[in-house]
Amino acid sequence: MSINSINLIYLASxxxxxxxxxxxxxxxxxxxxxxxxxxxMGAAIGITLTTPGLHGFTLITIGIIIGTVIGxxxxxxxxxxxxxxMVALFNGCGGAASALVAxxxxxxxxxxxxxxxxxxLLLSMIIGGLTFTGSLMAYAKLQGLxxxxxxxxxxxxLINGAILLATLALAVLLFQDPGNMLVFSGxxxxxxxLGVLAVIPIGGADMPVIICLLNSYSGLAVSMTxxxxxxxxxxxxxxxxxxxxxxxxxIMCDAMNRSLANVLFSAFGQVVESADDTGEGPAGTMKGFExxxxxxxxxxxxxxxxxxxxGMAAAQAQHATRDLGDYLGEQGVEVRYAIHPVAxxxxxxxxxxxxxxxxPYDQLFALEDINDDFASTDVVLVIGxxxxxxxxxxxNPSSPIYGMPVLDVEKATTVIVLKxxxxxxFAGIDNELFYKDNxxxxxxDAKSSLQKxxxxxxx
Amino acid sequence: MxxxxxxxxxxxxxxxxxxxxxLIAKVPPTLHTPLMxxxxxxxxxxxxxxxxxxxxxxxxxxxxxxxxxxxxxxxINVVGGYxxxxxxxxxxxx
Numbered sequence: 005m006s007i008n009s010i011n012l013i014y015l016a017s018x019x020x021x022x023x024x025x026x027x028x029x030x031x032x033x034x035x036x037x038x039x040x041x042x043x044x045m046g047a048a049i050g051i052t053l054t055t056p057g058l059h060g061f062t063l064i065t066i067g068i069i070i071g072t073v074i075g076x077x078x079x080x081x082x083x084x085x086x087x088x089x090m091v092a093l094f095n096g097c098g099g100a101a102s103a104l105v106a107x108x109x110x111x112x113x114x115x116x117x118x119x120x121x122x123x124x125l126l127l128s129m130i131i132g133g134l135t136f137t138g139s140l141m142a143y144a145k146l147q148g149l150x151x152x153x154x155x156x157x158x159x160x161x162l163i164n165g166a167i168l169l170a171t172l173a174l175a176v177l178l179f180q181d182p183g184n185m186l187v188f189s190g191x192x193x194x195x196x197x198l199g200v201l202a203v204i205p206i207g208g209a210d211m212p213v214i215i216c217l218l219n220s221y222s223g224l225a226v227s228m229t230x231x232x233x234x235x236x237x238x239x240x241x242x243x244x245x246x247x248x249x250x251x252x253x254x255i256m257c258d259a260m261n262r263s264l265a266n267v268l269f270s271a272f273g274q275v276v277e278s279a280d281d282t283g284e285g286p287a288g289t290m291k292g293f294e295x296x297x298x299x300x301x302x303x304x305x306x307x308x309x310x311x312x313x314x315g316m317a318a319a320q321a322q323h324a325t326r327d328l329g330d331y332l333g334e335q336g337v338e339v340r341y342a343i344h345p346v347a348x349x350x351x352x353x354x355x356x357x358x359x360x361x362x363x364p365y366d367q368l369f370a371l372e373d374i375n376d377d378f379a380s381t382d383v384v385l386v387i388g389x390x391x392x393x394x395x396x397x398x399x400n401p402s403s404p405i406y407g408m409p410v411l412d413v414e415k416a417t418t419v420i421v422l423k424x425x426x427x428x429x430f431a432g433i434d435n436e437l438f439y440k441d442n443x444x445x446x447x448x449d450a451k452s453s454l455q456k457x458x459x460x461x462x463x
Numbered sequence: 464m465x466x467x468x469x470x471x472x473x474x475x476x477x478x479x480x481x482x483x484x485x486l487i488a489k490v491p492p493t494l495h496t497p498l499m500x501x502x503x504x505x506x507x508x509x510x511x512x513x514x515x516x517x518x519x520x521x522x523x524x525x526x527x528x529x530x531x532x533x534x535x536x537x538x539i540n541v542v543g544g545y546x547x548x549x550x551x552x553x554x555x556x557x
Contacts, residue, residue, distance in 0.1 A: 021508075024501065025487060025498070028501065031552075041504070045505065048510075049510060049511070052515065058514070063530075064517050066531075067513075067531045067535045067538065071537065071538020071539045072538055074539050074543075075539035076542050078539075084551070091503055094543045095503050098507055098509060098537070101507065102512075104513065104530070104532050108519070108530045111526045111529070219499055219502065222503070223502070223506050226506050226509050229512050231472050231476075234468060234472065235511060236472070243476050244482075244502065245506040246480065247481075248483060248498060248502040249499075251484060251487045252495060252499065255495075351492070351498075352494060353496060356497070359493075359551070359555045359556075362554075
């Protein structure tokens with residue numbers, strides 16, 4: 005097909021992508037949006053294959069089959085609780101693809117290109133490369149393959165800065181001598197290294213921000229490829245993804261009352277304040293309660309707000325949570341769910357898990373919509389959440405999370421906290437809530453605790 | 464690349480950034496994970512560049528092999544991204 009027809013189809017694809025995001029404004033139209041977006045992608049791929057003078061169809065077919073099998077298998081098999089690491093991996097693949105396309109284009113052009121093309125190709129390769137390794141690191145952290153605690157060493161930021169400068173210096177060198185593959189490879193290796201080193205000092209609880217940011221980078225890399233190839237579909241799509249990633253990054257940072265620079269460079273969650281596995285804390289002793297006592301309180305509640313956190317995901321307890329909510333709902337208890345924006349390991353993580361467990365989405369409330377209701381609530385059930393319900397964010401200026409908007413769960417008549425052990429949360433900060441007089445701690449695996457609570461209430 | 468083309472490209476980029484921001488701001492928090500995986504899937508549009516690189520010449524050379532790798536990565540991104548998004552969206556019921 006002619007280049008003009010192909011470009012028109014690319015425009016149609018980009019329009020479908022935008023419609024796809026537009027339809028995500030409501031759960032009822034979201035599926036249609038995803039379908040339109042898929043059609044747009046199919047059209048873009050199909051029309052590219054009709055490009056005049058295109059060869060290598062065998063290689064292309066093999067590549068698409070391999071990619072479809074791997075991507076499809078991973079996507080069908082992945083558990084909903086592992087969605088953050090899956091999205092990180094797919095995102096890394098997108099970054100790798102952009103970097104590889106830039107490398108191929110660099111070889112095609114040889115020494116015959118202008119400075120704008122060179123700059124955009126280099127940016128595509130650097131951003132794509134660090135997105136690839138950065139996403140792999142985020143994946144490894146979320147999977148627990150490497151420590152979720154920040155990994156730090158002396159002079160870390162100086163070293164990272166030096167690597168960034170070296171990358172830029174090599175880029176300048178490449179301008180003088182565009183055909184130099186050695187310099188080119190040097191830039192590639194440094195950008196891959198940068199992705200690793202930039203992510204390892206960031207703690208597990210900050211991963212939602214990093215995943216969003218890497219998402220935005222992968223979009224930026226695509227846009228840069230689009231500039232180099234003079235392809236508007238890539239420019240538009242890349243900027244959509246870039247904007248989406250930045251937007252979510254900002255929501256996550258605002259929800260923690262921290263700047264992006266603070267998330268990236270402060271190694272948050274590194275310091276574990278006081279060894280408190282003993283249960284000794286700032287305001288007394290944590291009180292572990294018997295299951296029967298907790299069940300009695302729950303059964304006598306008139307209103308209940310459930311606050312899920314990463315612990316619910318880690319214990320795969322979303323279905324058990326729904327069972328408890330349903331049972332109490334049938335007994336006439338008003339049951340609602342309060343979702344903090346940074347609960348879990350990616351934006352909307354809790355919503356997806358509760359949707360998987362068939363909790364109707366109109367029972368889910370965002371922080372600002374439900375926070376005033378805690379004071380008039382009988383019982384709050386905190387399932388594996390910690391920092392997002394820590395009152396220190398409001399009243400302890402020396403706390404690392406001071407200023408972060410948190411759920412006011414302690415204002416309820418009784419707070420029941422399901423917690424795996426007495427240890428501190430992912431951010432490594434002690435939580436006064438656990439020592440309060442109206443708090444009942446129930447230690448153990450969240451899933452089995454919830455199942456036992458339902459069983460006890462049914463007796 | 465001539466300056467006119469560059470300016471047109473930059474114009475499209477800036478306008479698309481603003482259009483994207485407007486669209487995304489209307490996505491409710493409940494759908495933020497599907498938004499991420501869905502926008503992740505469309506960043507696989509880099510597959511267009513990958514296909515062109517793979518099919519660049521009749522014989523198999525370094526360019527087509529790099530392109531081949533890019534096709535694999537981009538396809539994983541596209542197929543995986545859309546599939547997980549679809550799986551998640553099917554779960555959202557009132």
